[in-house]
Amino acid sequence: MPGYTKFLEKLIEELSRLPTIGPKSAERMALFLLKGSSTQAKALAEAIINAKENTKKCSLCNHLAEQEYCPICQNQNSREKVLCIVEDPQDVIAIERTGRYKGLYYVLWGRLSPLEGKGPEDLPLEKLLKRVREEKVKEVIIATSSSREGEATAQYLRQCLLPLPVKVTRIARGIPVGSNLGHIDQATMSHAIDGRREVNT
Amino acid sequence: MPGYTKFLEKLIEELSRLPTIGPKSAERMALFLLKGSSTQAKALAEAIINAKENTKKCSLCNHLAEQEYCPICQNQNSREKVLCIVEDPQDVIAIERTGRYKGLYYVLWGRLSPLEGKGPEDLPLEKLLKRVREEKVKEVIIATSSSREGEATAQYLRQCLLPLPVKVTRIARGIPVGSNLGHIDQATMSHAIDGRREVNT
Numbered sequence: 001m002p003g004y005t006k007f008l009e010k011l012i013e014e015l016s017r018l019p020t021i022g023p024k025s026a027e028r029m030a031l032f033l034l035k036g037s038s039t040q041a042k043a044l045a046e047a048i049i050n051a052k053e054n055t056k057k058c059s060l061c062n063h064l065a066e067q068e069y070c071p072i073c074q075n076q077n078s079r080e081k082v083l084c085i086v087e088d089p090q091d092v093i094a095i096e097r098t099g100r101y102k103g104l105y106y107v108l109w110g111r112l113s114p115l116e117g118k119g120p121e122d123l124p125l126e127k128l129l130k131r132v133r134e135e136k137v138k139e140v141i142i143a144t145s146s147s148r149e150g151e152a153t154a155q156y157l158r159q160c161l162l163p164l165p166v167k168v169t170r171i172a173r174g175i176p177v178g179s180n181l182g183h184i185d186q187a188t189m190s191h192a193i194d195g196r197r198e199v200n201t
Numbered sequence: 202m203p204g205y206t207k208f209l210e211k212l213i214e215e216l217s218r219l220p221t222i223g224p225k226s227a228e229r230m231a232l233f234l235l236k237g238s239s240t241q242a243k244a245l246a247e248a249i250i251n252a253k254e255n256t257k258k259c260s261l262c263n264h265l266a267e268q269e270y271c272p273i274c275q276n277q278n279s280r281e282k283v284l285c286i287v288e289d290p291q292d293v294i295a296i297e298r299t300g301r302y303k304g305l306y307y308v309l310w311g312r313l314s315p316l317e318g319k320g321p322e323d324l325p326l327e328k329l330l331k332r333v334r335e336e337k338v339k340e341v342i343i344a345t346s347s348s349r350e351g352e353a354t355a356q357y358l359r360q361c362l363l364p365l366p367v368k369v370t371r372i373a374r375g376i377p378v379g380s381n382l383g384h385i386d387q388a389t390m391s392h393a394i395d396g397r398r399e400v401n402t
Contacts, residue, residue, distance in 0.1 A: 003294060005267045011252040014245040018230045029219045031291060033249060034256055034265070035310070041253040044215040045246040048234060051212040052242040055235055064235070066206045090232060093204060109236070 008034065060131065062107040062124060064089050072096075072105060079104055083132065084141040085157060087111050087150065091143065103141075106131070111144055111153040123153075125160060132166055139167040146173050209235065261332065263308040263325060265290050273297075273306060280305055284333065285342040286358060288312050288351065292344065304342075307332070312345055312354040324354075326361060333367055340368040347374050 003009065008030055015026035033041045057063070058070035065071075072079070072092070082103030086092055092105050108123050132140060142157050144150040154170055161168045173191035175184055184192070204210065209231055216227035234242045258264070259271035266272075273280070273293070283304030287293055293306050309324050333341060343358050345351040355371055362369045374392035376385055385393070 003297070004290070005252075005256055005265050007248070007252040007255045007267070008265060011248040014248040017241070017245075019233050020226055020229065025221055027291060028221065030252065031289065032220050034252060038253055040218070041249050044218075045249040047208070047212040047215040048242050048246040048249075051206075051208040051231065051235060052239055054208045055206055064206050064209060066208070088232065089205070090228060096204070 057107075057109075061105050062109060062127075063092050063105055076104060081135065081137050082139045082141065083128075083137050084143050085128070086143045087145055087153070095143070103139075108144070108153070111149050112156060113149050120156060125157075129160060129164070132161065132164055137166055139169060141169050141171060143171045258308075258310075262306050263310060263328075264293050264306055277305055282336065282338050283340045283342065284329075284338050285344050286329070287344045288346055288354070296344070304340075309345070309354070312350050313357060314350045321357060326358075330361060330365070333362065333365055338367055340370060342370050342372060344372045 004012070011030045011033070012023065012026045015021055015029050016023055018026075021029070033044070054066060056065050056068075058065040058073050059068050060073040060076075061070060063070040063072060065073075067074075080103040083106050084095065084101065084103055085106045085108065086095070087108050087110060089107055089109075092107060095101050095105075106128050110118055110123065112118055112120065112123070131137070140157075140161055142154045144153045144157070158168055158170075172195055173188065174195055175181065175188065175192045181189075205213070212231045212234070213224065213227045216222055216230050217224055219227075222230070234245070255267060257266050257269075259266040259274050260269050261274040261277075262271060264271040264273060266274075268275075281304040284307050285296065285302065285304055286307045286309065287296070288309050288311060290308055290310075293308060296302050296306075307329050311319055311324065313319055313321065313324070332338070341358075341362055343355045345354045345358070359369055359371075373396055374389065375396055376382065376389065376393045382390075
């Protein structure tokens with residue numbers, strides 16, 4: 001059966017490896033690139049190579065950096081001595097967007113996941129503990145996700161941090177803003193009730 | 202507000218231009234590429250460049266080709282002298298997959314679309330009419346989409362082909378296989394009734 005050319009097949013195959021992209025979307029994206037200008041296709045190819053070659057991990061917090069330190073760690077003297085542990089760089093960006101947090105971060109680049117073969121030795125914990133010890137961190141906020149794996153990671157981090165003289169907290173779980181209570185799952189609802197706070201009028 | 206590095210911002214921007222990719226998906230795809238190996242990122246960048254540089258349009262039917270003719274036109278002697286007009290290369294692949302059609306194709310790379318400023322002069326019609334005339338084509342099947350724009354294109358093609366001694370047909374519209382009649386829109390239902398065929402038991 002005649003199909004696409006072999007270069008197009010290869011492009012569809014490579015695009016299909018991206019997250020959330022199925023074979024149909026990959027086909028559509030590939031044909032879009034072929035229909036468009038050469039300049040546009042080249043711009044995308046170059047952006048991939050440039051991003052890959054020029055992005056490092058901050059040597060203090062593992063967040064994305066162009067130089068040795070990320071922009072947040074470069075300014076660490078103007079920030080509070082609080083360390084927020086997250087799974088991924090997206091999480092840093094999401095927290096920064098709120099403008100509410102003035103502390104520092106520590107990016108794990110993953111979480112404990114027996115299914116994916118990720119154990120404690122795959123998380124950069126030594127550097128974390130060293131930083132907490134040496135930089136007189138006042139508080140560590142565990143902000144791993146609230147999935148089962150994120151919770152297991154949080155539990156493990158809590159145990160590692162316990163021997164250190166530092167306050168350890170976990171971000172609050174509860175009803176997301178704008179949600180209808182009738183649509184909330186049981187686990188979230190339990191957390192929302194357990195974590196209730198007094199309202200002082 | 203500290204955000205991503207400028208190279209990562211650029212990659213997210215370029216990925217957002219792809220069809221069906223919003224800013225959130227682009228962010229996820231970009232971080233996936235950064236997390237993965239250099240080999241994988243390079244493979245994708247190279248696949249884009251290779252596909253763009255090595256894919257041409259068949260000089261007979263405009264379908265995707267690595268050489269002057271696409272694999273279908275290369276074999277045109279073993280195929281029926283029927284020409285199926287489609288909007289895009291995907292449509293050729295979709296029809297070839299059925300294994301039911303043994304004729305040739307003609308790819309318009311688009312359709313009449315006043316909203317996108319696409320008029321008759323933007324469709325490669327002269328080459329189509331020349332081919333129908335010179336190659337003693339027995340039948341032309343108009344297989345543009347059944348959207349409003351696809352129908353307008355079909356109507357226009359019909360008028361262009363009318364003066365030529367060739368049978369012109371339009372692919373059937375009706376109930377898609379596996380559909381529940383209760384969920385079918387009125388227009389499709391009307392076509393399904395108008396296009397009904399006698400069943401000989």
